[in-house]
Amino acid sequence: QVPLVESGGGLVQAGGSLSLSCAASARTFSAKSMGWFRQAPGKEREFVAAIRWRGDSRVYGDSVKGRFTISGDNAENTVYLQMNSLKPEDTAVYYCAADSQVRVGVPRLSSSYAYWGQGTQVTVSS
Numbered sequence: 001q002v003p004l005v006e007s008g009g010g011l012v013q014a015g016g017s018l019s020l021s022c023a024a025s026a027r028t029f030s031a032k033s034m035g036w037f038r039q040a041p042g043k044e045r046e047f048v049a050a051i052r053w054r055g056d057s058r059v060y061g062d063s064v065k066g067r068f069t070i071s072g073d074n075a076e077n078t079v080y081l082q083m084n085s086l087k088p089e090d091t092a093v094y095y096c097a098a099d100s101q102v103r104v105g106v107p108r109l110s111s112s113y114a115y116w117g118q119g120t121q122v123t124v125s126s
Contacts, residue, residue: 002029002115004096008081009120016124017084022096022117024077031098031115033107034072034079038092038122045110048094049081052106059106064090086124093119 008020024031035050049060049070058070067086072079079096097113107113 002026002098004098004115004117006094006096006117006120009094009122011123011125012086014086014088014124014126016086017082018086018122019083020081020094020096020120020122022079024098024115029077029098029100029115031077031100032102033099033113034077035097035099035107035113036070036079036081036094037097037110038090038094039119040089040092043092045095046092047108047110050106050108051079052103054102057106059108061108083122086122088124088126090122091124092122094122095119 003025006022033052036048039045047061051058053074069082096117098115099113
């Protein structure tokens with residue numbers, strides 16, 4: 001297993017911003033893509049955003065497109081998620097994930113990611 005260490009999150013009012021970060025702690029690990037998912041109570045895990053290092057390809061879930069921005073550092077196996085214009089419905093536990101497989105596109109399915117962080121809570125108050 002490759003530990004993914006997340007930081008950031010917390011409580012913010014609607015319309016505010018938060019930033020999450022995630023780093024793979026194993027130096028020998030080489031991720032091909034990294035992404036963010038979220039899960040609200042009673043709901044399924046939802047794709048948020050992902051980045052594939054080759055070609056710097058980025059994809060977003062429909063519910064966050066235009067508000068969230070994913071970025072990262074390939075050499076450091078680090079990924080960030082800048083969240084702007086937050087809404088109460090963005091409240092969830094956010095998980096970082098990493099994929100070491102070479103794929104044609106940017107993976108959106110949680111099953112494509114073998115490595116996961118412990119999750120960090122994001123709460124948006126109305």
